[in-house]
Amino acid sequence: MQVSVETTSPIERRVTVQxxxxxxxxxxxxxxxxxxxxxxxxxFRPGKVPMTVIRQRFGRDTRNEVVSExxxxxxxxxxxxxxxxxxxxPSIEPTVNEAGKDLEFTATLEIYPQIELKSIEGTEVERPxxxxxxxxxxxxxxxxxxxxxxxxDVERAAAEGDQVTIDFEGFIDDEAxxxxxxxxxxxxxxxxSFIPGFExxxxxxxxxxxxxxxxxxxxxxxxEHLAGKEATFKTKVHNVQxxxxxxxxxxxxxxxxxxxxxxxxxxxxxxxxMQRELDTAIENRVKQQIIDALKKANDVTVPQGLIQQETEGxxxxxxxxxxxxxxxxxxxxxDELFAEQANSRVQVGLLLAEVVSQHELDASDxxxxxxxxxxxxxxxxPEQLVEHYLGNxxxxxxxxxxxxxxxxxxxxxxxxxVKDVSMSYQEALQAAQQQSEEESESTSEEEKNDENA
Amino acid sequence: xxxxxxxxxxxxxxxTEKAAFAAEHNQYVFKVASDATKPEIKKAVEALFGKKxxxxxxxxxxxxxxxxxxxxxxxxxxxxxxxxxxxxxxLEDFTGAE
Numbered sequence: 001m002q003v004s005v006e007t008t009s010p011i012e013r014r015v016t017v018q019x020x021x022x023x024x025x026x027x028x029x030x031x032x033x034x035x036x037x038x039x040x041x042x043x044f045r046p047g048k049v050p051m052t053v054i055r056q057r058f059g060r061d062t063r064n065e066v067v068s069e070x071x072x073x074x075x076x077x078x079x080x081x082x083x084x085x086x087x088x089x090p091s092i093e094p095t096v097n098e099a100g101k102d103l104e105f106t107a108t109l110e111i112y113p114q115i116e117l118k119s120i121e122g123t124e125v126e127r128p129x130x131x132x133x134x135x136x137x138x139x140x141x142x143x144x145x146x147x148x149x150x151x152x153d154v155e156r157a158a159a160e161g162d163q164v165t166i167d168f169e170g171f172i173d174d175e176a177x178x179x180x181x182x183x184x185x186x187x188x189x190x191x192x193s194f195i196p197g198f199e200x201x202x203x204x205x206x207x208x209x210x211x212x213x214x215x216x217x218x219x220x221x222x223x224e225h226l227a228g229k230e231a232t233f234k235t236k237v238h239n240v241q242x243x244x245x246x247x248x249x250x251x252x253x254x255x256x257x258x259x260x261x262x263x264x265x266x267x268x269x270x271x272x273x274m275q276r277e278l279d280t281a282i283e284n285r286v287k288q289q290i291i292d293a294l295k296k297a298n299d300v301t302v303p304q305g306l307i308q309q310e311t312e313g314x315x316x317x318x319x320x321x322x323x324x325x326x327x328x329x330x331x332x333x334x335d336e337l338f339a340e341q342a343n344s345r346v347q348v349g350l351l352l353a354e355v356v357s358q359h360e361l362d363a364s365d366x367x368x369x370x371x372x373x374x375x376x377x378x379x380x381x382p383e384q385l386v387e388h389y390l391g392n393x394x395x396x397x398x399x400x401x402x403x404x405x406x407x408x409x410x411x412x413x414x415x416x417x418v419k420d421v422s423m424s425y426q427e428a429l430q431a432a433q434q435q436s437e438e439e440s441e442s443t444s445e446e447e448k449n450d451e452n453a
Numbered sequence: 454x455x456x457x458x459x460x461x462x463x464x465x466x467x468x469t470e471k472a473a474f475a476a477e478h479n480q481y482v483f484k485v486a487s488d489a490t491k492p493e494i495k496k497a498v499e500a501l502f503g504k505k506x507x508x509x510x511x512x513x514x515x516x517x518x519x520x521x522x523x524x525x526x527x528x529x530x531x532x533x534x535x536x537x538x539x540x541x542x543x544l545e546d547f548t549g550a551e
Contacts, residue, residue, distance in 0.1 A: 043469030050473045 003078045011087075011110050011303050016095075017078050019070055019103040027066045032058060067097055075107050085112045088305020110303035112350070123293040125413070128282050129422040136425045137271050144270075148252070151241035157204045158240040160190040164202060168213075168235040177226065184238070195221075198233070207239045278425060290412050294351050295344065302346045310342035355408040363403040368396065371403050462489045462497040467533060480537045481544050485511070487532045494534045505539035 002018040036054045040046055044053075071092050079086055090109035097103060151163050158164050164187055170180025189199045201213045213233040221227040246252045253266040315338060355361075372389045376382035389395050464484040466472075472482040485494055491509040498506050516528035538544070 041468070043467075043472070045470065048470055050470075052476070053468065053473050 001074060001077065003081055005082050005084070008108075011113050011301055013084060013109055013111055015075070015078050015082070015084070015090075015107045015109065017071075017074050017105055017107070019074055019105075021100055021102050024063075024067065024070060024103050025099070027070060028059075028063050031062050031066055035062065063099065067094065067103060070103065071105050071107075074105075078107070079109070084109070086110065087112045087303040088309055110305050112303065113301050123290075123297075123416045125286055125289045125293070125416045125418050126421045127286050127418050128427070129420050130278055130282070130425050130427070132271055132274050132278065132425050136274065137267055140270055140274060141267070145245040145252075148246050149243050150246070152244050153207075153239050154242045155207070156240065157206050158189060158202060158237070160203060161188070161243060163188045163241040163243070164205065165238040165241070166202070166235050167238070168233045170231050170233045172226075172229050172231045177231075180231070180233070202235070202237070205237045205240070207237055209237045211235055211237070274425070286413065286418075287406075287409050290409050290416060291348050291352075293416065294355075294412060295347055298351055300347050300350055302343055302350070306346045307339065307342045310346050311338045314338040314342055314345075352405050352408045355411060356404050359408070359411050361404055361407045361411065363400050363407065367403055368399050371406075372399055458493065459497045459500050462486050462493050463501065464531070475535065476544075479540070479543070480535050483534045483536060485532050485534045487513070487530075489532060489534070491534075494536065498536050502544060504542040504544065507537045507539045509537070510535040 001020075004016045006014040006016070008014050032051065032054050035058055036049055036051060037047055039049060039054070039058075041049050041053070041057070071094065075090060075092060086109045088110055090107040092105055092107045094103065094105040097105075154162075166185055166187060167183040168181065168185065170177060187194065187199065187202070189203055193199075195215050195217060197215045198213055201215075202211065205211050213235055214230065215233065216230045217226045217228060219228045253262075318338070369386070369390065372386050373382065376385040376389075389399055462485055464486060467482040467484050469482075475482055483494070483498075489497075489511070491511055494509045494511070495506045498504065498509075511532060511534045513532050514530050516530040518525060518527050520526075
């Protein structure tokens, strides 16, 4: 086997490999012989088909098969021999592929870039410090009540915040237009879900009223033929409903896992959840800053193949988030949408991997277990989830890499200067929300796994 | 023999163990039209494959009799030709014929 390597770009290599003809032919013959034993042809007893016939029938296909296998094998041999570290999949093309001649093929591949880590020493990192105060808890409970609000009919004029059920039909210049008609539509006044002005004019209407609503479609309305036009809507109000917040009682607290309806226990539970949210938020915020600093300090050329892989992954995730279902063909999504994100994620991945290997970090089974247990704490059946994670080798590796990543970040954190910044609970959470997709990915994965469990 | 007839004489290759053995002795086996004659087959092979034919032997294969609940029946038979090519000629891609 002859191997020659060309450097086509800093991270791209073209490997040309020659395989002697005798080796190829031998492999083909061996394969054909095996076929002769196995194959059933009309007119021949099984196993009695002569080689000439076999060669005629299967010669070409078998050769192609054998050649592609040989190419793969020799590709692996070649890169080990030349000690290349490929990233992603190579594209392999045969250049000479004829019976009796040496097989020659070229493989174009990208290698992992050599990374020289630059220290991020002296980088300032803000660590938010926040206390959860009683008012935060009360606010959270209020939000929970709103989420569980119910609507009850009232015999009075509709006010802001009420929900009305209406039929409506829209006319422009006395002509009904398409899409301007609906029956039994539920509309919360003041929610701003309709054209500006529409909801305002329904304030004061009672059940049974038939007010006419005059509105002008905004100039930037999404349906172009309607934009900027004046329209009259004939409406009929069926009922007016008032929002009713649920009482904080046993029934309400049970939804959140507090059985006895004890207010203090409920508050404690809410506070516990908030604390956990806050902790993750702070952690993520710090992590994000570290990663940003790392990315800034180190400029890495990323192999196209890896970006491609990452982009595929992101697309699949996006499809899942939009609820497009399993059958959805992800290649319909444009690559450009995800390219940048994929690029930065691959960069971060490479850099963190380098940090891990530089500091010879490793994650023990105990550490992995601890991490999973912490994750599982948020779910209904923690033990099952833990078992599910640890029982599956692939999943365990995923967790392991997450643990390693955290360790790498911790290591980097030692180099950085941490500055504590105190802020309120709300501010801390908002700060965390601004950060990139990093978080949304891990949550969506958790959800997925949770379903499986 | 006209051009149309040439395409009607040979029905296809006949590949069996015996035919494979015959091929090593420069004899190729065809299924032929049941009314084909030796000279017709000879001309057809020479025209279609461009090879010189030494001689042709023909025979009629009888269909097997088969019994079923509906009584006895016979499968249709066919006419078979052993075509010997002139010395030095071979048919490479025999299985691909018509």
